[in-house]
Amino acid sequence: MLFRALKKEDLKRLYDLLAGSNMIVAPVQKGQDGNRAPIYAFEEVSGFGEIHLDYTSTKIPAKRFFMPFRETMADFRMDGKDWGKRVGFNIDRPFVFFGMHACDINALNKLDKVLLGSHYPMPYYAAKRNNMFIVGIDCRPQPYCFCRSMGSDTALHGFDLFLTDLGDHYFVEVLSDTAFNIIRQITTREPAESDHALYMKMVSDKNKQFTLQVNTTDLTKILDMEFQSDVWKQWGEKCFSCGTCANVCPTCYCYGVDESVEMDLSRARKTKFLYACNLIDFAEVAGGHNFRPESHTRLKYRYYHKHRGFVEAYEESLCVGCGRCGESCLAGITVPEVIASVRGEDI
Amino acid sequence: MTGSTPKPKTYLGVPVSRPRVAFFELSSCEGCQLQIVNNEATLLEFLSLVHVVNFREAMTEKSDDYEIAFVEGSVTRRDEIELLRRIRDQAKVLVAFGSCACFGGVNQLKNRFDPGWVKREVYGDAPVETDRAQPVEDFVSADLRIYGCPVRKEEVERVVTDIVIGKEIHYPKYPVCMECKANENICLFDLGEPCMGPITRAGCDAWCPNNRAGCWGCRGPADAANLSEMKKLMKERGFSDEILLDRLECFGGFGKHVDEYRKGQR
Numbered sequence: 245m246l247f248r249a250l251k252k253e254d255l256k257r258l259y260d261l262l263a264g265s266n267m268i269v270a271p272v273q274k275g276q277d278g279n280r281a282p283i284y285a286f287e288e289v290s291g292f293g294e295i296h297l298d299y300t301s302t303k304i305p306a307k308r309f310f311m312p313f314r315e316t317m318a319d320f321r322m323d324g325k326d327w328g329k330r331v332g333f334n335i336d337r338p339f340v341f342f343g344m345h346a347c348d349i350n351a352l353n354k355l356d357k358v359l360l361g362s363h364y365p366m367p368y369y370a371a372k373r374n375n376m377f378i379v380g381i382d383c384r385p386q387p388y389c390f391c392r393s394m395g396s397d398t399a400l401h402g403f404d405l406f407l408t409d410l411g412d413h414y415f416v417e418v419l420s421d422t423a424f425n426i427i428r429q430i431t432t433r434e435p436a437e438s439d440h441a442l443y444m445k446m447v448s449d450k451n452k453q454f455t456l457q458v459n460t461t462d463l464t465k466i467l468d469m470e471f472q473s474d475v476w477k478q479w480g481e482k483c484f485s486c487g488t489c490a491n492v493c494p495t496c497y498c499y500g501v502d503e504s505v506e507m508d509l510s511r512a513r514k515t516k517f518l519y520a521c522n523l524i525d526f527a528e529v530a531g532g533h534n535f536r537p538e539s540h541t542r543l544k545y546r547y548y549h550k551h552r553g554f555v556e557a558y559e560e561s562l563c564v565g566c567g568r569c570g571e572s573c574l575a576g577i578t579v580p581e582v583i584a585s586v587r588g589e590d591i
Numbered sequence: 592m593t594g595s596t597p598k599p600k601t602y603l604g605v606p607v608s609r610p611r612v613a614f615f616e617l618s619s620c621e622g623c624q625l626q627i628v629n630n631e632a633t634l635l636e637f638l639s640l641v642h643v644v645n646f647r648e649a650m651t652e653k654s655d656d657y658e659i660a661f662v663e664g665s666v667t668r669r670d671e672i673e674l675l676r677r678i679r680d681q682a683k684v685l686v687a688f689g690s691c692a693c694f695g696g697v698n699q700l701k702n703r704f705d706p707g708w709v710k711r712e713v714y715g716d717a718p719v720e721t722d723r724a725q726p727v728e729d730f731v732s733a734d735l736r737i738y739g740c741p742v743r744k745e746e747v748e749r750v751v752t753d754i755v756i757g758k759e760i761h762y763p764k765y766p767v768c769m770e771c772k773a774n775e776n777i778c779l780f781d782l783g784e785p786c787m788g789p790i791t792r793a794g795c796d797a798w799c800p801n802n803r804a805g806c807w808g809c810r811g812p813a814d815a816a817n818l819s820e821m822k823k824l825m826k827e828r829g830f831s832d833e834i835l836l837d838r839l840e841c842f843g844g845f846g847k848h849v850d851e852y853r854k855g856q857r
Contacts, residue, residue: 274777275777275782277777277781277782277783278781278782278783283777283781285775303777303778303781304772304775308775313773313774314773322602322603324601324604325603325604327603481817481819481820482817482820483817483820484766484768484789484790484815484817484820484821485765485766485813485815485817486765486766486768486769486788486789486813487765487766487768487769487772488768488769488772491769491772491773492772504749504752505602505752505753505756505758506636506752507633507636507637507639507640507748507751507752508636508639508640509600509601509602509607509640509752509755509756518773520765520769523764523765523769524764524765524813524814524815525764525765525814539815539817572772572778574768574778574780574789574820574824575817575820575823575824
């Protein structure tokens with residue numbers, strides 16, 4: 245890893261270099277809630293001034309830019325008995341993510357394992373993921389964050405540049421060749437011993453600010469033991485089965501495919517749409533049988549996929565601990581509380 | 592509007608029939624039918640896919656020879672019951688079209704009041720017959736329901752296309768939140784507004800929340816609608832029982848839940 249120090253006033257120069265020929269996606273303030281607290285979102289920006297690098301976290305991750313909620317997989321044209329198919333991966337320019345937190349970068353790394361590293365890579369994801377430049381930015385733990393428990397509080401790879409705010413300058417990690425070639429074009433300096441000390445102090449201070457923990461020790465085994473636990477029913481009774489948790493999750497990738505025919509009957513489309521394991525018909529199969537008709541069974545399998553199945557397959561959880569699902573859940577179901585209850589612990 | 596017969600359509604080389612379609616209205620605002628006429632961009636395609644033989648809002652010709660009947664509105668008079676039975680006898684596919692036909696719609700709000708008072712309040716002394724507002728399926732069976740106040744034209748077009756090509760028809764079973772989140776809207780509850788999105792059937796593409804207006808439940812309950820949690824949520828966010836009941840009662844889809852709710856209040 246190469247480290248540099250970048251004066252804060254020179255950050256705009258980095259932005260300008262990247263924005264010259266790329267689409268910039270960055271955290272912006274989308275509105276404010278009933279208590280006048282800002283609500284942030286990842287949006288395409290057209291100016292450096294729109295970006296809020298000091299954002300808490302976005303309500304919804306940046307996933308629509310690499311895993312859209314609805315995406316055309318193929319267009320069909322039918323003419324008599326002839327037909328033709330056009331496949332596009334729905335990207336025409338690289339995306340630059342300017343200001344992504346470690347949790348969201350780790351989420352991409354986890355998605356890579358499933359969508360790039362499996363026997364059948366997902367080309368719709370790969371096309372976007374391979375044409376991506378990520379500028380990471382450090383963050384302050386929020387009351388709902390438990391990324392440290394999930395080992396996602398720092399990003400070791402999966403980005404190009406990572407910035408840590410050290411007051412009047414940024415401590416810059418340069419990870420990729422592309423990033424190196426870009427950073428060469430702006431004024432930076434070699435970090436001094438004092439910068440290293442400052443960086444380590446920042447990290448140590450940050451670690452003390454976490455208020456939420458999830459105990460993951462032996463969690464895969466405990467989930468197996470507690471498969472029949474009554475706590476699942478208690479959480480299931482609360483669940484709206486609305487799919488919000490999956491839609492705001494940076495690692496949820498489950499999807500369905502829909503085939504629709506246009507009214508002129510000469511055009512058709514195959515569409516991929518993100519689906520959610522809590523929805524009532526998620527496990528409904530041909531013939532109408534539903535393997536998980538009760539809401540608590542669906543909620544349970546959500547936790548089993550994130551915290552057990554994925555761990556057994558990849559030796560890490562599919563949860564990055566960003567806390568968005570609990571923040572958005574109108575029934576107040578949060579990961580730390582569910583896991584604690586399964587373990588028979590008070591939170 | 593019927594025009595000349597276009598060249599027979601084929602789908603994947605197989606000829607498909609152009610079904611004869613009729614639109615009818617019972618007690619309603621005719622707004623659902625208007626959605627079809629309003630859709631100018633695709634109206635011609637719609638008309639080439641089906642042969643509209645009866646559509647009072649859009650054409651003068653009338654025929655009783657049809658296969659698919661779209662019935663809008665709720666039943667409030669005896670002659671409407673007779674009309675509905677004649678439609679049922681004729682139609683191969685009877686579609687309950689819009690929330691009035693499916694649940695009674697806004698009209699069924701009057702069922703809560705003394706019928707004599709309602710009639711005097713609206714019609715004075717005029718000799719008008721008007722009874723309780725009831726959904727179509729209280730009298731005849733319906734083969735399909737298209738929910739919404741009004742219906743969403745894209746959904747109607749999809750259903751009609753699927754009928755013509757013989758594809759199974761699916762509706763979302765999940766609630767509005769699913770579509771609302773996919774549109775990346777700010778949650779109405781975060782803005783301090785009530786919203787029936789968590790319990791209401793989707794398919795509208797979160798039409799109202801997209802415009803920062805809370806859902807009123809016009810499509811009725813989602814398949815797994817969690818009313819008891821909805822009650823808790825509304826209370827937690829400082830909304831009274833009356834605010835919740837106003838929304839649940841508005842379109843009739845939650846009728847059963849409202850009855851239970853009222854029982855629970857006593």
